[in-house]
Structures are given as structure tokens and as C-alpha cells.
Amino acid sequence: MAITRRQFLRRGAITIAAASLNQSQLSGAVRAIVLSGPAKKVLVLGAGMAGLVAAYELTKLGHDVTVLEARTRPGGRVHTLREPFSDGLFAEAGAARIPDNHDLTHKYVKEFALPLEPFYPSRLNALRFDRGDREEVPIEGFTDAMTRHFGEDLGGNPERWQKIKGGTDMLPKAFAELLGDKIHYGSPVVKIEQDGKQARVVFLNAGRQQTMTADNVLCTIPFSVLRNIELPALSSQKRDLIKNTRYDAVARVYLQTRNRVWEEKGLNGFALTGGAIEIWQPTWNLPGPRGILMTYARPGEAERITKLKESERIATTLKQLDGMFSGLGESFERGATKCWTEDEWSRGAWAFVGFANFGRGIAPDGRIHFAGEHLSQWSSWIQGALASGLRAVKEIDEFVKV
Numbered sequence: 001m002a003i004t005r006r007q008f009l010r011r012g013a014i015t016i017a018a019a020s021l022n023q024s025q026l027s028g029a030v031r032a033i034v035l036s037g038p039a040k041k042v043l044v045l046g047a048g049m050a051g052l053v054a055a056y057e058l059t060k061l062g063h064d065v066t067v068l069e070a071r072t073r074p075g076g077r078v079h080t081l082r083e084p085f086s087d088g089l090f091a092e093a094g095a096a097r098i099p100d101n102h103d104l105t106h107k108y109v110k111e112f113a114l115p116l117e118p119f120y121p122s123r124l125n126a127l128r129f130d131r132g133d134r135e136e137v138p139i140e141g142f143t144d145a146m147t148r149h150f151g152e153d154l155g156g157n158p159e160r161w162q163k164i165k166g167g168t169d170m171l172p173k174a175f176a177e178l179l180g181d182k183i184h185y186g187s188p189v190v191k192i193e194q195d196g197k198q199a200r201v202v203f204l205n206a207g208r209q210q211t212m213t214a215d216n217v218l219c220t221i222p223f224s225v226l227r228n229i230e231l232p233a234l235s236s237q238k239r240d241l242i243k244n245t246r247y248d249a250v251a252r253v254y255l256q257t258r259n260r261v262w263e264e265k266g267l268n269g270f271a272l273t274g275g276a277i278e279i280w281q282p283t284w285n286l287p288g289p290r291g292i293l294m295t296y297a298r299p300g301e302a303e304r305i306t307k308l309k310e311s312e313r314i315a316t317t318l319k320q321l322d323g324m325f326s327g328l329g330e331s332f333e334r335g336a337t338k339c340w341t342e343d344e345w346s347r348g349a350w351a352f353v354g355f356a357n358f359g360r361g362i363a364p365d366g367r368i369h370f371a372g373e374h375l376s377q378w379s380s381w382i383q384g385a386l387a388s389g390l391r392a393v394k395e396i397d398e399f400v401k402v
């Protein structure tokens, strides 16, 4: 059963109060409820960060919002892996690091009163292999190697990087809890169409086709997936852009060990290989004795890893890391992997439509609006998904019904 706007606001107010926001923040949230026109029926496609923020803010504005999500969980590329790990340990499949200058990400983390903690450990040494020989360096040496390979955006002072305590998925879960049964899970969209009067979305529910109509549709489905959906109502320019936007590959391999053998050798489990594969220990501030080391490979290396069978990905990574952290092989218990190009609902890690296509990418096509990290200046970040979602909220709120 869908909740009413009044119930949504009440539920939001209760959660906000429980999250102990101060009175001025609370009244600020309530003051934001000013519709620029009549309430609209809006269908949001995708419950990733772009879709969730848009659904949340559109509902606060008083619009009638329904979200269709193909997966059985919210968050999309924000996904914390809790299985198959033991003792409550977890690691991130997608978004993990929040830099201090991502104001929108910080705004919503604060709005839901989610605690942040340092991303990097300040004790023990990291390893770097990117300058030739093996080097043991303080964590600043690791972020310096990151700057060298990926630029300031991914490096700099380690203290500027934080993570959400308990896992990044706490953020989408906070949005989803407020939206409640406005989100329809397990509902993959197969067709988006429109005429002069309304937009229509065809989706599957338990394998059966259903149709919903709306004044406006906000599509946050990654272009890599959208290109396989029927889009008869879109301009050929938009369809070309959707078809030709290239998505990057990312592969991650996780190794759970009985003990944190690297710590006995004065290492914190962070490293950058000669091929610029990052190695993290996401468990450095979780209770032991077990631990997880994980690799993070970007385009160039990620495609090679993705081609391997799961067991081979784990075996080759274990061999590689055993050479860096001696004793790892003996302590190894189980592995897991995540390769984003094989994820049915992402088909890649991230994309950017390109500066030449930016305006064409974000422009609505009639009643169909678009958002997602690929349509923002912060592509490949939560911040980008949020910014694009908020831009679309404004567009839809100001859309004039004819």
C-alpha cells in the first residue's frame, strides 16, 4: 500500500528526530515543501543514489512518486558485501571512499545522522610497488602513489577520506526506509514510451508485464543497461548517445583470512601494485582476529580478471598477494569477487557522456527526464548521482503540464 504525503513527512520527521537533528534543521526540511505548480505523478526508474535522492526530494515537495527497481535491494552501485564473510566482517563492492569536498554526499550523510570514520588507518605501514622496488611507507605514501597514478581527485592527504561506519549501504537504506513501499523491487523496466498527454512505463513483476502511467518519468538506469530497453519515444540523438556511451570495467577480489598476518609484520594491508591495482584492508578497524584483503582493479587490468572463472580470480589474487604479505596463503579461508561489467543491472562501473554530449545527455525528451552519475560533472561518484538527481527534481517540479 502506498503511503500518503502526510504519512511520508511524519515518518521522515520521526526518523529525523530519532537521528537527533536540531530544530532549525528540522524546520528547514519542512520549509522546503513548496510546490512550484500542481502535484505531479512521477515514475522514478532505478533506486540507486540518483533515483533515491530524487524520489525523496520530489515526495517532500508533495509529488506522487513511485520507484521501479530491478533488484531486490536499494543502492545500485552502492553495495556492501556482507556474504560470504564471517564474524560480521564486510567489504564494499562499489562506493567506499567519501572525500571531504563532496558537499552533497556529506549533506545527506548528515541528514540521516550516519556516523563517518577515517577510510585509512594511521598506524602501521602500507606498501607501494609503483616506483619499481617494494617500499614500506606510511599511509601518506599510499595516497601519494594514488595522486601519482590517478590525480589529486583520488589522492592527497589521507585524512580527507572517510567512510560510513557500518558500510556505505547505510546511506541508500536510509533513503529507502523513508520511501517505504513507494519503491517496487524486482520490477525491471522493459519499455518507456510517451505521447502528448502522459508517459508510460512497461515493467516485469514476477515475470508478468505491467504498465504504469505518469506525468513525468525520471530514468536513472545506466545507459549500458538502458540501451537494451525499448525506447520508441526517444529522439534518435538521445538513442545514439545511450548506445555509444562507454562504461569502464572494475574488478574486485576479496580474500578472508583466519588472522591478520600482515599486521604481525607491521603492515596495515594497503598497497598499490606496479600495475596500479589498489589493495585495501577494509577490516582494519573492525574486531578481529579474521580480516579481509581486497584488490581493486580498474580498466586495463579489470577486463583480464573479469574473463577468468571465479575460482581462478581468487587463486591468482591469492598467489599475487601471498608474494606481498607472507603467510597469507596459510591463513586464507574463503574468497569472493565482484566484476561490474557482468552485473546485469549495471553492465559497467561508471561512465561520462563527455563534455561535447553533456547538454544533450541531461536534456529531457518530452516527459522523460534523465539522471545518474554519468550525467554529472562528478561521474563515478555518489556526489555525481546526487547532483544529477537534484537537477532532475528541479526540472520535473518546474515542468508545465499541457
Ligand SMILES: Cc1cc2nc3c(=O)[nH]c(=O)nc-3n(C[C@H](O)[C@H](O)[C@H](O)COP(=O)(O)OP(=O)(O)OC[C@H]3O[C@@H](n4cnc5c(N)ncnc54)[C@H](O)[C@@H]3O)c2cc1C
Binding pocket: 045, 046, 047, 048, 049, 050, 051, 068, 069, 070, 071, 074, 075, 076, 077, 078, 093, 094, 095, 096, 097, 098, 187, 188, 189, 190, 220, 221, 222, 225, 229, 250, 340, 345, 346, 348, 349, 350, 371, 372, 373, 374, 379, 380, 381, 382, 383, 384, 385
Ligand atoms: C567499483 C566502484 C567503486 C566506486 N567507488 C566510489 C567511491 O569510493 N566513492 C563514491 O562516492 N562513489 C564511488 N562509486 C560511484 C558510485 O557508486 C556511483 O556513482 C553511484 O552509486 C551511481 O548511482 P546512480 O544512481 O547513478 O546509478 P546506480 O547505482 O547504477 O542506480 C541505477 C539503478 O537502476 C537499477 N536498474 C537498472 N536497470 C533497471 C531496469 N531495467 N529497471 C529498473 N531498474 C533498473 C539498478 O539496479 C540500480 O539500482 C563507485 C562505483 C563503483 C562501481
